[in-house]
Amino acid sequence: MMHAIARKAKIFLALLLHPHSLKQILAGQLYEAKEEYYAHHDFLTTEAFYYSIRRRLEARYRMRLGVGMANLSHPTLYSEKIQWRKLYCPQVKLIAKVTDKAGVYGYVCEKIGDTHLLPLVWKGSTFDADTLRALGDNIVLQPTHRSGQVAFIEKAEYIDYEALAHLLHRMLLWPYSMRGQEPWYGRIKAQIIARPLIRNSDGSAFLNDYKFHMFRQADGTRKVVCAITNIYPRWRILVDENFTSLPFEWNPTVYEHLKEAPDKPDNFDAMLEDACRLSEDFDCVRVDFMMGADEYYFTELTFAPASGLAFFSPPEYDKIVGSYWHLDTGNPLKRAFWFCRAWLPLWKTERPMRNLRRLYRYRNDWAITGIRQKDYDRRYQEGGEFFDG
Secondary structure, three states: OHHHHHHHHHHHHHHHHOHHHHHHHHOOOHHHHHHHHHHHOHHHHHHHHHHHHHHHHHHHHHHHHOOOOOOOOOOOOHHHHHHHHHHHOOOHHHHHHHHOOOOHHHHHHHHHOOOOOOOOOEEEOOOOHHHHHOOOOOEEEEEOOOOOEEEEEOOHHHOOHHHHHHHHHHHHHOOHHHOOOOHHHHHOOOOEEEEEOOOOOOOOOOOEEEEEEEEEOOOOOEEEEEEEEEOOOOEEEEEOOOOOEOOOEEOOOOOEEOOOOOOOOOOHHHHHHHHHHHOOOOOEEEEEEEEOOOOEEEEEEEOOHHHHOOOEEOOOHHHHHHHHOOOOOOOHHHHHHHHHHHHOOHHHHHOHHHHHHHHOOOOOHHHHOOOOOHHHHOOOEOOEEEEEO
């Protein structure tokens, strides 16, 4: 408490000693004085920026999980280690490259080839309603610099393309890295990509997801927790690398967890082998595939599943799963360098300290467009569906 008061007093005293800032303060423009002073004094900017990001990480962690403060100095829980990665992110450049929904194609081709990659029908940041309409039926639209927002177009004749184009343009403009304090999203070029809509054997567009949580061990092997997810109806089951069901639930408030594992698919071992290759450069990563009619396809690499705020049931498995992740937290000097490299490039491009307060006024990005949230909560719409996963 005393440290926080002393830090605020130091900043205010520095403002008073700065001639131009003093004039602004006397004119009642304290906020403008602080913003301008931060922009020209890196040591105060970095300190204030660091505590701003860290406080919001800890506040979201405490509100969501209903537990005490996250231990970001020596994390032991899986959820704490995700928050640590979001704050420091030593591999931010590589993570940004492979998190990019378009840029990851080169990485995947290098590791496992292009056999299990969906083709890119179109990508770009300049478009209008006619551009989207020309893509036709059975298309999936997704931004490259965000997570969870997908538009499924099954029948183009039923889609309001003016509203869709407006929505996608707003998604390109809004800084997504500050939504969950995940700095790698701020380094990705904002684009929209279009890929073909894949169906399963019964013709449904709702495919099973195979999400492989890969943890690198000290001997070079991988500890695997695979979450098999069905979107409709919404169910999930957790299995290990031997396809044996695991005795805990992950995010039970969202999915109904099955008690027994379904039949093992013929290409499960092939997916696991590809997941091992794609996770070679990371100590912890989630590799996602989706199962089509008779083939599987790579979808994305995820480094902060559910932003590290998903529940475990029983709760002790948060620590057990966290023990699978051998995280090198470094020393204070390394952590300071990692933070500056991960976050300071976003200072000028996204103005995070200015945007954070405004960002939290909204429930999510759909509300920013002016389109009512409840219109997008429905899982089905005639001819197409908007899904906020």
